[in-house]
Amino acid sequence: MEFYGRQDLLELLNKRSDALSKGYRQNMAIIGAELIGKTSLLKHWLSKYCDTRVVTVYIEIRHEEANSFGERFVGNLFFSFLKNSHNGLKDDIVFLLERCAKYIPKTTAFARKILSERYARRTDVVFAKLLELVEQFNVESGKFCVLILDEFHLLAQMPPKDIYASWRKHIMLNKNTMYILLSSKKELARKILAEDLALLFGNFEKIDLQPFDNKTSSAFIRDKLKSLSVSEQIIAFIVNFSSGKPFYLNAICDALMNYHLKSAREANLTFDFFV
Ligand SMILES: Nc1ncnc2c1ncn2[C@@H]1O[C@H](COP(=O)(O)OP(=O)(O)OP(=O)(O)O)[C@@H](O)[C@H]1O
Ligand SMILES: [Mg+2]
Structure with missing residues (x-):
């Protein structure tokens, strides 16, 4: 971690x-x-x-x-x-x-x-x-x-x-x-x-011990999702939704990354299949 x-x-x-x-x-x-x-x-x-x-x-x-x-x-x-x-x-x-x-x-x-x-x-x-x-x-x-x-x-x-x-x-x-x-x-x-x-x-x-403040939460999300282009609105949404609790920030970012990788893999498979 x-x-x-x-x-x-x-x-x-x-x-x-x-x-x-x-x-x-x-x-x-x-x-x-x-x-x-x-x-x-x-x-x-x-x-x-x-x-x-x-x-x-x-x-x-x-x-x-x-x-x-x-x-x-x-x-x-x-x-x-x-x-x-x-x-x-x-x-x-x-x-x-x-x-x-x-x-x-x-x-x-x-x-x-x-x-x-x-x-x-x-x-x-x-x-x-x-x-x-x-x-x-x-x-x-x-x-x-x-x-x-x-x-x-x-x-x-x-x-x-x-x-x-x-x-x-x-x-x-x-x-x-x-x-x-x-x-x-x-x-x-x-x-x-x-x-x-x-x-x-x-x-x-x-x-x-408090949840992360908005600045730390946003930096956390940007860093975790740096390979995706995530808009400021999405970042603000995740910050609010998680209330800055690191466990939820982690879980949401991991889920988004997995979802992204899975759709990328599926997209490749479809492409290869048709080629
Ligand atoms: N500073 C941090 N940076 C990154 N991830 C963190 C951080 N703090 C907590 N986490 C994430 O949140 C999860 C829960 O954190 P942790 O187990 O330290 O909380 P806790 O307050 O000890 O919980 P519990 O009350 O269940 O003992 C960790 O597994 C980790 O994924
Ligand atoms: Mg503990």
Whole structure:
């Protein structure tokens, strides 16, 4: 997927992460309607951002058992650490634990412990242990962490519900980790931030992700449909029809391109046939 727009937010993400490694941590929460482009924004930023002092970890929260959540979390943290240190990589938990044991032995031993005990554990307990693991990782590796939790509101929906008490404590005490929380459930996310994650230190900078503005939407359409001669009226129509939502802009432009290619192919076939 080619990524468009969102330059101001990409710069803000760079700025906040750079500040983290200088001792100023500002947590962020990016909230926006479904399909508005939250995940794409973070994935694009992650594909560009590079600082050997900062390890970025992206976790999509899903409805799942505590054991598989634990394994995914540890896997992502260790994978990002090795990638950040330009180390050889394989997306396999056994390999990652073995390789990391050389560089961060205490963190690896703790991760093994969490994973081996995890089957008897509940999500809230595993989550609290994983936050301790990140803290241990900061201390041992000397690296900062940007922890991105996509659809974070789902954490509280995995029973049992009270994950916030220990989370609040970790956010306040561990200033070497910056959180970026994403959510498509606007009201619920705002409520969690205002009540359950309201903090004395480490509060969240809230960003309401909006659809593309008219200028970005038009540029997007012109670029996607550059091989067709599309009039200004058609562009204005697509902008209005999609309300600037990138998912719909993409879907409409792809459909128009496919339609165009298909009619061109059919036109050629007819021509060849008659010749
Ligand atoms: N900046 C962008 N440039 C190009 N395409 C984009 C952009 N942002 C989003 N899209 C398109 O919109 C689709 C939906 O985006 P994305 O999955 O990032 O939204 P989301 O807000 O995370 O959705 P959800 O609420 O379902 O998690 C993407 O698959 C992509 O096709
Ligand atoms: Mg998403």
